Amino acid sequence: MAEAPRLLVVGPSWVGDMVMAQSLFITLKRRHPGATLGVVAPPWSEPILARMAEVDEVHPLAVGHGEFGLGIRRAVAQRLKGRFDRAIVLPRSWKAALVPFLARIPERAGFLGEQRYGLLTERRPLDKKALDQTVKRFVALGLPENEAADGAFDIPLPRLAVSGDSQDSLRERLGLGGRPAIGMMPGAEYGPAKQWPLEYFHALAARLIEDGFAVRILGGPRDHPAGEAIVAGLAHAHNLCGETSLAEAVDLLADCEQVVTNDSGLMHVAAAVGTRVQAIYGSSSPAYTPPLTGNAHIHYLGLYCSPCFKRVCPLGHTNCLNHLYVDPVYRAVRDGAERIPALEPQ
Structure with missing residues (x-):
């Protein structure tokens, strides 16, 4: 009986992409029972990878965006020498393939x-029409090339583990109360052409709070001012941007009834913990990076200029988001609510 392979994946550098990479990890473990799976990844991603049952080892690569960091890559490669049989490199950059090459891993695919x-021993052409989604491209590299070429293969959905104990302690520490919660994620690292107007988030939050929900704004420290704009003047609205770790955000998102979110990393986290997602798309496309769940409602106008995939609207109007008004999103949240809370006494 052949020995189970030792597999290494060089992971992506964005939260959403790392969540989508779990579809590859699941595929690898299904294809190779008993395999050891290691992931080379940015240090920030360790809390996400820790919630993936398929990942056996994480090897942090502390190199910033755009940084070459040859010495750091050499050090990581040195620790990996002799430990893996095959590497899969998800990013398409030259430097992403350096660690497996320097570690002398015999098979290196990308x-x-x-x-x-x-740098690679197996170099595959990328058919962008057949592999028309990011997650398809990730999973394809875990399959034999002849099986992956047409894009007609199963894509297992990501599923992050959730800590109920953490949820209980977070509700108490952050004073979140007992109302059913709607999460809102106003951030999008890529740029403003992916961000629904803050005044729309605020108006939606006000209506949902009036209906008996609580609202939680989640994001990183840079999203804190946006969170303040959304919660301004509202009771039962909590700006948690920058107040929680990434692991805590996972548990808080799982504790929400639904989330209303831009196309962002936290959108993919919410999908992977099973929360209903109201996903808002502007310059990006739900066909390319959809929330990987059967429990999502997509809000996308599909204007003649969409998707442009630009950070800032090249036409100067961002109508793909400015014309996506509050009413249809509000109705979708109410239609999808598992619990319609009773109004509290005034």
Whole structure:
């Protein structure tokens, strides 16, 4: 009987992409029972990877966006030498393939990109029509090339583990009360062309609070001012941006009835913990990076200029979001609510 392989994945650098990479991890474990799976990833991603049952080892690569960091890559590669049989490199950059190459991992697979001919032993062409979603591209690299070429393969949905004990302590520590919660994620690291107007978030929050819900704004420290704008003047609205760790955000999102969110990393986290997602798309496309769940409602106008995939609207109007008004999103939240709370006494 052949020994179970030792597999290494060089992971992506964004929260949403790392969540989507779990579909690959699940595929690898199903294809190779008993395999050891390690992931080379940015240190920030460790709390996310810790919630994935398929990941056996995490090897942090503390290199910033755009940083070459040859010395750091060499050090990580040195620790990996002799420990893995095959590496899968998800990013298409030249530097992403360096660690498996320097670690002398015998098989190193990835898509063609940035002249990586000497770094990869298996260089696959990328058919963007057949592999028309990010998650498909990830999963394809875990399959034999002849099975993956047409894009007609199963994609297992990500599923992050949740801590009930953490949820209880967070509700108490943050004073979140007992109302059923709607999460809101106003941030999008990519840029303003993916961000629904803050005044729309505020108006939606006010209506939902009047209906008996609580609202939780989640995001990083840079999203804190946006959170303040949304909760301004509202009772039962909590700006948690920058107040929680990434692991705590996982548990808080799982504790929400629904979330209303831009196309962002936390959108993918919410989908992966099973919370109903109201996903708002502007410059990006729900066909390319959809929330990987059967429990989502997509809000997308599909204007003639969409999707442009730009950080800032090239036409200067951002009508793909400005014309996506509050009413249809509010109705979708109410239609999808498992519990319609009774109004509290005034």
